Amino acid sequence: MASKGKAKPAARNLKKRVKTARGRTVSSTRWLERQLNDPYVAKAKLEGRRSRAAYKLIELNEKHKLVKPGMRIVDLGCAPGGWCQMAAEIVGADPDDPRIVGIDYLDMDPIPGVIFLKKDFNEEDAPQALIDALGGHKADLVLSDMAAPTTGHRATDHLRIIALVELAADFAIEVLAPGGAFVAKVFQGGTEHELLAMLKKHFRSTFHAKPPSSRQDSAETYLVATGFKG
Incomplete structure (x- = not known):
């Protein structure tokens, strides 16, 4: 027989909401709430x-x-260091044998076993600075989570990110050891056929991947190239 006690209240909506504040834009309020x-x-x-x-x-x-x-x-656009931190744990990098080199124009707190260069990768001397930091060694993996500042114009923003990826890909081809891999953030939309054609010449496998933690409403995805031919 059903209980005659009071019905349980419906579950509350526990989603946190941010109150609008003076000086805060609607977009920044939405970002903070998210x-x-x-x-x-x-x-x-x-x-x-x-x-x-x-x-x-x-x-x-x-x-x-x-x-x-x-x-x-090598981690391009590494600040605040999430990828460097994770990679250092697996690689086994330590201060006496740093195996990870990161670069970003933003500040990043030190990570044991990681060499950090505070520099814009777009600067002409940045690739050589990274090569010097590798100490004459080839890299096994080049990561790029770089993103160009957005303009709000989707086509323009896509061209900017592709230009960054092309720059990163050229660098990867220069520094990778045979069998190495390249991973770069891209955004869906527009064309990447020239970039993909170039990568296919130098890598055995190229594909796109969208990890679960990449927000589903975002056009963000990752271009992965493995098996560098050397």
Whole structure:
């Protein structure tokens, strides 16, 4: 027989909402609200990760086995260090044998075993600075989570990010050891056929991947190229 007690109240909507504030735009309010309700942001804080972006590389690595112990890795656009941090854990980098080199024009707190260059990768001398930091060694993996400042014009923004990816790909081809891999953030839309054609000449396999932690409403995806031919 059904209980005659009071019916249980319906579950509350626990989503956190941000009140509008003077000086805060609608878009920034939406971004803050999304951050407060993002499970990956909460997970990053709980696990001591530098950013939610770490889980994109973690998930890509779980599926495609990109990062392995002993590797030498270059991380382009590395701040605040989520990818460097994760890679250092797997590679086994230490201060006496740094195996990861990161570059960004933004500040990044030190990570043991990671050489950080505060520099814009677009600068003419940036590729050579990274090569020098590798100490004469070839890299096994080049990562790029770089994104150009957005203009709000989708076609223009896409061209900017593709230009960055092409620059990163040219660098990867120069520094990778045979069998190495290249991973770069791109945004869906427009054409990438010239970039893909170039990568297919130099890598045995090229494909796109969208890790679960990459927001589903975002056009963001990752271009992965493996098996560098040398």
